[in-house]
Amino acid sequence: MKPVAVFVGPPGSGKSTVGAALAERLGLPFRDTDADIAALAGKPIPEIFIDHGEEHFRALEREAVAAALGGHHGVVSLGGGAVLAAETRELLRGHRVVFLNVGLSEAVKRVGLGGGRPLLEMNPRATLKLLMDQRLPLYEEVAAFAVDTDEREPALIVDELMARLGGVPVFVPVGGAAEYDAVVGHGLARGVTPYLKGAAKAAILHAAPMSEAAAELAAIVAEAGARPYLIEVPDAEAGKTVAVAEACWERLGAAGFTRTDVVLGIGGGAVTDLAGYVAACWLRGVRVVQIPTSLLGMVDAAVGGKTGVNTSAGKNLVGAFHPPAAVLCDLGFLATLPAADLAAGLAEVVKCGFIADAEILRRVESDPKAALDPESVLLADIATRAIRVKAEVVTEDLRETGRRAFLNYGHTFAHAIEKIEDYRWRHGDAVAVGMMYAAHLGRLTGRVDVVDRTRAVLTSLGLPVSYPGGRWDELLGAMRVDKKSVGATMRFVLLEDIGRPALVSDVTEEQMRAAYAAVEG
CATH class of the missing domain: 3.40.50.1970 (Rossmann fold)
Known part of the structure; x- marks a missing residue:
């Protein structure tokens, strides 16, 4: 067991912020060795320096770093001076070490007047410049690559890291x-x-x-x-x-x-x-x-x-x-x-965006072309997010007695299409039309109106948003056999808001027919 990424860099480079953001993106735990040291000593780092001196702190740091490198499978951030120890630099061999670089002016803005950083208490700017100059060769020695963080949002830095770390499971x-x-x-x-x-x-x-x-x-x-x-x-x-x-x-x-x-x-x-x-x-x-x-x-x-x-x-x-x-x-x-199969799979990803993770929708809307690129970082990211949504739901409700039914958003109409088409339709294509149908039902029943947004997202991915008319009786018969139905009562998953699905039984047959008319193409 070893970390998928280890961050090094000077104070103010964003190791903790970027490390935590990368860990969240990967669905992995984050570990900051400075926090480990404080926990080990039972006191904040400034007090360790005051009570015991820097040498004692460095001994604790070497111990904390060795423990993290040898027993953590997520993302690790090291303190700015951790690379000073030769044994630590040796331990870093074979790890994916990322040097987060930052310019002096930006670093000074981020660390402020050095509060909580013992080495920067006196003349922060001059001391920080000295530390950065002394440690730069060591950061470069241990790092697999460097990433500049000046004036960049953590999310954009994480996007770059996802691309450069490629292959991290x-x-x-x-x-x-x-x-x-x-x-x-x-x-x-x-x-x-x-x-x-x-x-x-x-x-x-x-x-x-x-x-x-x-x-x-x-x-x-x-x-x-x-x-x-x-x-x-x-x-x-x-x-x-x-x-x-x-x-x-x-x-x-x-x-x-x-x-x-x-x-x-x-x-x-x-x-x-x-x-x-x-x-x-x-x-x-x-x-x-x-x-x-x-x-x-x-x-x-x-x-x-x-x-x-x-x-x-x-x-x-x-x-x-x-x-x-x-x-x-x-x-x-x-x-x-085939491109059509990839797009069809994206329908289920988009579904997860509507029922649980709106960030999926925002990322597809920001770059639908990348969402359709099988080698893009964006596609890997939204696919992982969708998997995480499903994992969280089924962990809570394996046997579909409650929350798991929400995963069927758009599926009542979709399964009906598949059945009357004798399964010649791609499942994802049917789900896309099913989500349009559910969006219209939501509008008709006075719930959140996501019709235009649903149509725009699906259309940007080349997914269908309509179904031929003249087959209502067949579709209604197929929907009556839906697994969510209870006796003669038909139930649908609709949205109270994005990220707030609900299993409802108040949809009238007139509203069902009207929603069908709205998706006729």
């Missing part, structure tokens, strides 16, 4: 009865190895387009000492049937799969849904590790433990709650997606 914890991590990053296939522990066999469920990736995964499984079984299933929704699941169970039975063996699902949301259902039912539950390769799978289907297949009655009506052992979201797969 983000761990999003998912709690509940069975805790696991959704890991977001690049090159994560080898990360499956720890989750094979104790398994003699691993079934790898995949569709034809992912055959090459599945074969590479099989080689990794074999290297780990387990025997891989490649099971190809029909692509997309065609693979989400009881018949396909039964064929998979027959393969597991023929291979002699036991409770200690593991199922791996590599592919889009349909494959991970199927893999989870197969694992949930075999021997009443075996391990499953999900490796989603589509944006939709990463931000929605693979996280949360909901598994299932479709029937003639509707989508996902047969399934089980079965949390995975891990979800490995390798962003490298996004570059292989």
Whole structure:
């Protein structure tokens, strides 16, 4: 275990502020060694200097830095003088060390008159210049790269860091009865190895387009000492049937799969849904590790433990709650997606913006082109934010008895479209139209009016915002089978405000029809 980034730099360079902001962006803990020293000594740093002197403080600092570098997996900020110790500089070898640089004038403005900084109490400007000049070679010695912070907002500095630190995996914890991590990053296939522990066999469920990736995964499984079984299933929704699941169970039975063996699902949301259902039912539950390769799978289907297949009655009506052992979201797969599939996945990301994290909406609105770029920092950021939204919701409500229903914003109408279109529509496209329908329902029922904003965001991403007319009776019949309905009462997830979804049952059939008329195209 070691930090994903370690910040060094002079007083006033923003190590604590930027470090905390980066940690928040990554979903990781932040650690400031100055705070560790104060906690260890039981007194503020100025008192340590007054009572015991700088030499004693430096001894405590070396101890605190060694502990942080050796046992913290998040982001660490070191005190400005930590690099003075040769043993600390040696410890920093092999770490991602970032030198936050700042000009003297800006640093003086930030540290003020030196309050709380013992070395700057007398003549702060002259002393700070001396310290910066003396320490600059040491910062440059230990750093992998430097970032200037003069007159820059922390958020912009973090954007640069995300790009330059590329490849740093983000761990999003998912709690509940069975805790696991959704890991977001690049090159994560080898990360499956720890989750094979104790398994003699691993079934790898995949569709034809992912055959090459599945074969590479099989080689990794074999290297780990387990025997891989490649099971190809029909692509997309065609693979989400009881018949396909039964064929998979027959393969597991023929291979002699036991409770200690593991199922791996590599592919889009349909494959991970199927893999989870197969694992949930075999021997009443075996391990499953999900490796989603589509944006939709990463931000929605693979996280949360909901598994299932479709029937003639509707989508996902047969399934089980079965949390995975891990979800490995390798962003490298996004570059292989057709543009339309990537955009469709963004519909679920936008949904998370409306129900929980408005920052997602602001970032898409600021640069929709970057949101559609599979290699952009912005896309990685909003995808991680969406995963975090889902993780927080399912941690609180695994079995959809309360708050988890909010994740279905836009889905009542979307699932109806999918059903009457015989699942020929992309799920994300249907969700986009479903969110427009929900936005109109919100306006019609006197709730928050997000119709124009919804249309603008979705249109900027090339997503559909309308559905052909003349099919109301079919759509209404399909919506009546929605999982949120109670008896004859239809319920919808609508917004009281952005970030404030509610499950409501006061929508009249007249309002439902009027909302449909508003999205007819």
